[in-house]
Amino acid sequence: MPDPQSVLAERVHSALVTAFGPDLTGTDPVVRPSQFADYQSNVALPLAKRLRRAPREVAAAIVGGLDVRAECESVEISGPGFINFTLRDSWVAEQTRSLLGDPRLGVPAAAHPQNIPIDYSAPNVAKEMHVGHLRTTVVGDALARTLDFLGHRVIRQNHIGDWGTPFGMLIEHLLEAGEDSAEAEKLRTDPNAFYKAARAKFDADPDFAGRARRRVVALQGGDPETLRHWHELIELSKSYFNRVYRTLGVTLTDDDLAGESTYNRWLAEICAELEDAGIARISEGALCVFLDEFTGREGKPVPLIVRKSDGGYTYGTTDLATVRYRVQELKADRIVYVIGAPQGLHLQMVFATARKAGWLPDTVEPVHVQIGNVLGTDGKILRSRSGESMRLMTLVDEAVRRAGEVVATTRPELDDATRAHIAEQVGIGAVKYADLSVSHDTEYVFDFDRMLALTGNTGPYLQYAVARIRSIFRRGGIDPSAVRGPIAIGEPAERALALHLLGLGAVLEQVGELLEPHRLCAYLYELASAFTTFYDQCPVLRAPDAAVRDSRLALTQVTLDALVLGLSLLGVSAPEQM
């Protein structure tokens, strides 16, 4: 275990148990990065209260039983009772060297692997994906990749909108246009145009509207011919989704599809069970679940409607079915919903209802990873249903175009194909990283210039660090896998870089627990920053002697591996050159 924070936490924990008895087993040693040393433990202060002793006295007792001679150059008690740790350069160097050639870079696999269904992306059939979809797709994919790397059993669930009343008009429109028509082709390339055309006909032509309504009935009734057309519609949309996912480098495939229609067969049963158990009752003609803890206007209880007065089911019913399915069939330990923040109340009600119905045992934790709204520069929410929203592919194309302009001026010597490839990696990386680098639950203003900025905490900055490292190996004609070290810490920039490299495991563990990819972004940015300082101050190929050169090559190699791994967990590509 190369991570100093874990090592020190373990040592402090056993020291405090030794000093104060086994009652304190499990006490968090509160080891944190420090501005006054490498790490500090804050545990003595809260412990002092519990033990009714002076904080510094408690700290002294802990330090007395502490054996960190191998790791630390000094351990000091400071201020009101902080324990400051300064690591030995030799230890830092050796731990960093142990990361060479380690595909996990010292990151331990989860001690208790969980089954984790993760629900994200969820675009609608015959609808363009917009910036909101982009965010849940990108954040969800990063979480899926990270949880997977940490050793959990991740089950991706793409809950696409493939059912509901609009499908009557969509199917009718498809029938009129013909399955092989140019109009049908729009489902693959420009789904909103297809949707709008269907909508326009529905609004303007009463005969068409009538056929659309009858078509909905036929669809729900399981009419084979109608179902065939419905499948065709889904197939066309799937190819659109997959094209977007491929372009963006998102891991979702057809195997992960679990759309709304998947749950149709259980909806009647869900309602019947709820009604029989007395959890749901008829109100104003609709079957509703009322829970005491949820009240709305004038203190009236807010219903979760599971069956409308016309007999149709709602997304609440479907969502209850997802909970039940994920617990019973997927054996979930934790269920992750990467869904817009405005759905918070709805999901809470779904979870509470599922608990009451016995579909969600206390051992299973549902988590809503709230995705904040993306605002336009006018400060208003970008929504697909009202008005125009920016087409996702337009946004991506624009990002790639702007990146291409930069590459054209900085690397005129490269051929067009190579420049285009770089522009795509950088442009898409910039867009994805912008979504990932701020906390997922806050809303933010969508701004081309900011997300495409080539300095600061951005994708291109991290990619540039990768490109420069690869350039070193190319220029030196060095096979990265032949780098052996050993590492010797000389310059402050070398020490800072090495120390930072050892912290990857702690960050990833945190991301896995809190489901916050922006913490990985912050870590990688700091790492890239530490590297560029090192790059600036410590020549690698032109190092003063062979030993220093080997040491710096080893540091460089581990940095490359960490950046590439981190970026891959975010779903951002790591270019060969920029």
Place this chain on the structure above:
RNA sequence: GCCCUCGUAGCUCAGAGGACAGAGCGGCGGACUUCUAAUCCGUUGGUCGCAGGUUCGAUUCCUGCCGGGGGCGCCA
């Protein structure tokens, strides 16, 4: 009306009850015969919305208020 969420430097944002609140951008001043300057170094910049409370200690937890955003019965 009730509930959720946010309010931190001019701007965009971090911040695990702990030491003097941190980055980036912008501004200002430096560094390219260089392993890629899409870079680096220095500097400037804050009543952490307001008022109480809990605590040895609060940007962090609790309560109230003010302000922005969102949600609150048959769209999903």
